[in-house]
Amino acid sequence: MAITLRVLNEATNGSGSVVFDFVYDILASEDGYPISNENEFYFKVSTTTKQVGTGANIPIKIIKKLDDLSLNGAKQSRSDTASAYSSVTDMVEDYLYDTIHGHTDGQYSSGVSAQGAMDI
Secondary structure: OEEEEEEEEOOOOEEEEEEEEEEEOOOOOOOOOOOOOOOOEEEEEEOOOEEOOOOOEOOOEEEOOOOOOOEOOOEOOOOOOOOOOOOHHHHHHHHHHHHHHOEOOOHHHOOOOOEOOEOO
């Protein structure tokens, strides 16, 4: 099951989409995240739209819990906030904001690498 959000640019008549895929699966990772006997749910954020200027791919992001903030897990993209998201809706809105607008290198002292805005 996935939610696909279409993004329109009225200035250029361009469009792109961002997909939030709700994955019920086992995640292979090296970050020490424990795999329990309980069911685990993950959110995968992806887009095929490229970054403005560089034409580079916008990286796929995996979210495991509401404190996996969009800027390197350290800050929310819309504000200089280190608080966990209050709901899945809030998380989706912030990751969507970050995917559309991108972010600067080290934005809000998060340690994140620069990511260009969506080229639409």
